[in-house]
Structures are given as C-alpha cells and as structure tokens.
Amino acid sequence: MGKRVVVIGGGITGLSAANRLVELSSEKKIKLDVLLLEGSNGLGGVISTKKEHGYIIEEGPDSFITTKPWALNLCNRIGLDSELIHTSDKNRRTYVVHHGKLIPIPDGFMMLAPTRILPFLTTPLFSWSGKLRAALETVLPRKTDQRDESLASFVTRRLGREVLDRVAQPLICGIYTADPETLSLRATFPQFLEMETKHGSVIRAMLKDKQISKGLKNGESGARYSLFVSFKEGMQTLVSTLASRLPQGTIRKNQMVELIHNSLKSWNVITKSGDNLSSDGVIIALPSYQASKLIKGFDPSLASDLSKIQYESSAVINLAYNIEDISHPLEAFGFVVPKVESRAILACSFTSIKFPERAPQGIALFRCFMGGALNPEILQTDDPSLINMAHEELCELLGIVSKPLLKMATRYPKSMPQYKVGHLELIEGIKEKVNKYQTLQLAGNGFNGVGIPDCIHSGESAAKNIFYCLQRKSV
Ligand SMILES: Cc1cc2nc3c(=O)[nH]c(=O)nc-3n(C[C@H](O)[C@H](O)[C@H](O)COP(=O)(O)OP(=O)(O)OC[C@H]3O[C@@H](n4cnc5c(N)ncnc54)[C@H](O)[C@@H]3O)c2cc1C
Numbered sequence: 248m249g250k251r252v253v254v255i256g257g258g259i260t261g262l263s264a265a266n267r268l269v270e271l272s273s274e275k276k277i278k279l280d281v282l283l284l285e286g287s288n289g290l291g292g293v294i295s296t297k298k299e300h301g302y303i304i305e306e307g308p309d310s311f312i313t314t315k316p317w318a319l320n321l322c323n324r325i326g327l328d329s330e331l332i333h334t335s336d337k338n339r340r341t342y343v344v345h346h347g348k349l350i351p352i353p354d355g356f357m358m359l360a361p362t363r364i365l366p367f368l369t370t371p372l373f374s375w376s377g378k379l380r381a382a383l384e385t386v387l388p389r390k391t392d393q394r395d396e397s398l399a400s401f402v403t404r405r406l407g408r409e410v411l412d413r414v415a416q417p418l419i420c421g422i423y424t425a426d427p428e429t430l431s432l433r434a435t436f437p438q439f440l441e442m443e444t445k446h447g448s449v450i451r452a453m454l455k456d457k458q459i460s461k462g463l464k465n466g467e468s469g470a471r472y473s474l475f476v477s478f479k480e481g482m483q484t485l486v487s488t489l490a491s492r493l494p495q496g497t498i499r500k501n502q503m504v505e506l507i508h509n510s511l512k513s514w515n516v517i518t519k520s521g522d523n524l525s526s527d528g529v530i531i532a533l534p535s536y537q538a539s540k541l542i543k544g545f546d547p548s549l550a551s552d553l554s555k556i557q558y559e560s561s562a563v564i565n566l567a568y569n570i571e572d573i574s575h576p577l578e579a580f581g582f583v584v585p586k587v588e589s590r591a592i593l594a595c596s597f598t599s600i601k602f603p604e605r606a607p608q609g610i611a612l613f614r615c616f617m618g619g620a621l622n623p624e625i626l627q628t629d630d631p632s633l634i635n636m637a638h639e640e641l642c643e644l645l646g647i648v649s650k651p652l653l654k655m656a657t658r659y660p661k662s663m664p665q666y667k668v669g670h671l672e673l674i675e676g677i678k679e680k681v682n683k684y685q686t687l688q689l690a691g692n693g694f695n696g697v698g699i700p701d702c703i704h705s706g707e708s709a710a711k712n713i714f715y716c717l718q719r720k721s722v
Pocket residue numbers: 255256257258259260261284285286287289290291292293294306307308309310311312502503504505532533534537561563659662663690691692697698699700702
C-alpha cells in the first residue's frame with residue numbers, strides 16, 4: 248500500500264492507535280508509514296509516573312478497570328501480563344467524610360445502592376428517613392420513557408436525596424470530577440438505567456449480579472476495587488512499552504499540530520514549527536476542544552460540535568508521612584468528600600494501602616484530588632497553597648502530627664471531559680459528520696468513555712477504520 252497515516256497526540260489514545268496501525272500493517276503484510284506527532288517533550292499525556300527515593304508516584308491515573316477488556320488485551324499482546332499487579336486484597340473499602348469524620352461506606356453499598364440490610368441500617372451516614380427512602384427503591388415503579396437524565400435526577404428519583412448527597416455524588420462524580428446535576432447517566436453508568444428497566448430496581452438487580460456478589464463476599468464496598476489493576480513500576484510502563492514497540496522514526500516529539508487541510512486526495516498536517524506533512528489518513532487523538540481547533544478551517548460545523556464537549560480541570564497532590572505520625576488506622580483504600588462537607592479535597596487515595604509497594608517501609612503515601620466541576624475556583628491558588636490545604640485537611644481527618652516527607656502538586660488543565668445530559672446524541676451527530684471523510688478519524692476521552700481501556704479502544708478502533716479504508720482505496 249505504501250501509504251502514510253499521521254496520528255496527532257502521544258497520549259494513551261494516540262499511542263494505542265499508532266501501535267494498532269503498526270500491528271495491522273505487519274499482520275496483513277501491507278506497508279504503511281505511521282507518524283505520531285506529539286506537541287510536548289514527553290509521551291503519555293496525563294499518564295505520568297515519578298520514581299524517587301523508593302516511592303512510585305502516580306501524578307495522573309493510577310490503575311485501570313479490567314471489566315472493559317481493551318487495556319488487558321493490549322497488555323497481553325505487548326507482553327505486559329507479568330507486569331500487572333492487583334490492588335491489595337485487604338481493606339477494599341472507602342470512607343466518606345461525614346460531619347468532619349471518616350465513616351466507612353457500609354459493607355455491601357455499591358456506588359449508589361445498599362445491598363446488605365444490617366450495615367445499611369446501622370451506618371451513621373444516613374438518617375432514618377434517608378434509610379427508609381432508599382429502601383423504598385425496591386418497590387418504586389420503573390421509569391417508562393427512555394430519555395437521558397442526570398445522575399442527580401436518577402438517584403433522587405430512585406433512592407432519595409441523602410444517598411445522592413452523601414455517597415453517590417462524591418463516589419460517582421469523583422470519577423468524572425463532574426456536577427451530578429448535569430452528568431448524563433446514560434453516557435456514564437448506563438448499567439444503572441438497565442437495572443431499573445430490566446429488574447425494576449437497582450438494589451434487586453445488584454443482588455442478582457454475580458460479580459457484585461463476589462466482591463461483597465470479599466468485604467468490598469464503594470467502588471469494586473478487585474476489578475482494578477496497575478503495573479509493578481507504575482502506569483508509565485504502558486506508555487514506554489508502547490513507544491518502544493513503534494518502528495524507529497515513528498514518534499516525533501515537540502511537534503504541536505496547528506492546522507489540518509483537506510484536499511481531494513490527501514491531508515496536509517501543519518505544525519507550529521512550520522512543517523507541512525502530506526498524509527493519506529489522519530487520526531486526531533486529542534481532547535475534543537483541541538481537535539476542534541485543528542478542524543475549524545475545513546469543517547466549522549464539526550468543529551463547533553466538538554467544542555461543545557466541556558472539559559474540567561483538576562490537581563493531584565501527592566503527600567507522604569511516617570506511619571507512626573498518623574493516628575488513623577487507614578483501613579481502606581481512601582476517602583471521598585461530599586460537596587455538602589465544603590472541603591478543599593474532593594477525594595484521597597491511600598496509595599500505599601491500595602498498592603503496598605508504592606512507598607518505602609513505614610511510610611504512607613496519599614493522593615489527593617482537587618478542583619473539578621464543583622470547585623474550579625480552588626485551582627486559581629498556587630501550588631504551595633494547594634499542597635498546604637491538602638496537608639491541613641489530611642492532618643485533621645487522619646490525625647497526622649508531622650510535616651509531609653514528600654509533597655508534589657500536578658495540575659491537569661481541561662483534562663476531564665464532562666459527559667452532560669444529551670452527550671450520546673451529540674456524539675452521534677459528530678460521528679455522522681466525521682464519517683463523511685473516511686480517512687479522518689477522531690479518538691480520545693471526549694467520546695465514549697474517559698478511562699484508559701476506553702481510550703485504548705477508541706484509538707485502536709480509529710486505527711482499524713483507517714487501515715481498512717486505505718486498503719479498500721488501494722485495491
Ligand atoms: C488526574 C487524572 C486521573 C485519572 N485517573 C484515571 C485512572 O486512575 N484510571 C483510568 O482508567 N483513567 C483515569 N483518568 C482518565 C484517563 O487517564 C484519560 O482519559 C486518558 O489518559 C486520556 O488519554 P488521551 O491520550 O486521550 O489524552 P491525553 O492524555 O490528554 O493526551 C493527549 C496528548 O496530545 C498532546 N497534544 C495536545 N494538543 C496537541 C497538538 N495540537 N498537536 C500534537 N500533540 C498535541 C498532548 O501533549 C498529550 O500528550 C484520569 C485522568 C486524569 C486527568
């Protein structure tokens with residue numbers, strides 16, 4: 248075939264796309280020139296692992312879910328199986344901040360619904376009227392129309408306001424750093440809608456779900472931690488392994504793409520440094536507002552749709568302390584903070600409890616999240632102030648009596664897409680407009696999932712579509 252495909256963006260989406268193109272070219276014995284252009288000096292986008300003084304510090308993502316198969320499948324293909332590690336099998340639970348104290352999410356409470364009676368009845372997290380309201384979920388009639396609705400609407404309708412404010416908002420919206428009043432349930436957790444439609448009740452459906460029952464037997468609550476894995480040496484392993492497999496010359500760093508032109512037979516990719524690269528196919532593997540800028544010149548309507556997907560910013564603060572200076576027993580993987588508690592931290596992972604090898608012996612490593620749709624103003628503060636706020640809240644909540652041994656703040660400006668009510672319709676419209684071009688593909692976290700497996704799937708699907716399209720054209 249002897250054709251060229253340019254992949255724009257060297258995050259996990261772009262790397263997966265480039266890798267899949269190279270795999271297909273080798274499997275089908277069809278020559279293909281793949282070029283990956285990355286605007287910065289590094290690869291991996293928001294994935295970044297730092298190793299220092301015996302710590303393995305994740306600045307961005309720290310694990311991925313295995314129920315969506317694409318990341319695991321990729322690991323199998325590129326020989327990373329033996330590098331995978333599971334979360335610790337102890338303490339698989341989450342605390343919630345409740346009136347300034349850490350209270351465990353009751354055993355059997357999964358994301359937004361209780362599945363065990365006694366722990367739910369005895370938890371101080373909800374009032375008696377809140378508990379009664381949640382229990383009514385099992386007998387409430389199901390919604391009959393299929394219209395999209397927000398997480399807030401769904402949870403208050405089925406389980407009541409207390410469940411939303413105290414657990415569902417911090418646990419679910421924490422994943423998307425989103426506002427529950429606008430987060431589309433159909434685009435983020437369609438399984439809950441399906442549970443209502445099929446079983447008439449989320450609680451009853453969860454009780455029947457075998458995977459959830461398995462987690463419950465192992466004492467899990469909150470998120471389903473048994474389903475998450477990482478790499479012994481951190482998430483960067485995936486990035487460096489993918490990069491090392493690409494043929495020499497494939498990756499060009501410090502190549503910020505500014506524009507794309509579309510001519511009848513090919514594409515022209517123009518970089519900030521003035522290069523004009525001609526290409527038979529283009530995969531844009533960027534956050535959608537960045538893709539929008541590149542597309543504006545030749546398709547303003549598509550660009551306008553892409554710019555409608557909003558992105559929120561966040562900061563991750565890594566802090567470490569001597570365990571002997573912490574009075575709290577840390578019998579969980581972390582805590583989440585409901586908006587109603589009005590705190591600076593949105594959530595905190597007890598990194599060295601979740602993955603014990605991440606900190607030297609005798610030291611606890613924490614990862615705190617700040618910002619997001621519900622507290623964007625906090626990010627106007629400088630790094631030392633963010634670190635200080637996180638430190639002070641950890642001292643108060645965990646009984647820490649010393650200064651941090653390690654402190655690190657990393658900012659993620661406009662990195663988390665907000666899947667608002669109507670997101671799926673917006674994406675359908677975007678797909679229709681992109682389909683017109685055939686040799687242009689859009690991939691990334693703005694469309695059908697924000698997690699690493701989703702991004703890999705998105706990049707690999709884009710690669711497959713372009714590969715077969717070019718193959719058809721050359722016959
Ligand atoms: C703080 C944080 C924690 C997260 N935690 C988890 C987690 O634990 N598990 C999980 O599954 N997911 C997690 N996610 C989500 C997931 O990590 C991201 O959705 C995913 O990594 C995005 O990858 P991407 O390649 O699509 O985009 P990005 O990582 O944003 O990569 C885009 C790349 O394109 C480059 N670029 C931008 N513009 C241009 C241009 N014009 N020309 C050339 N290059 C350009 C950028 O420099 C960047 O390298 C987290 C996200 C964040 C922000």
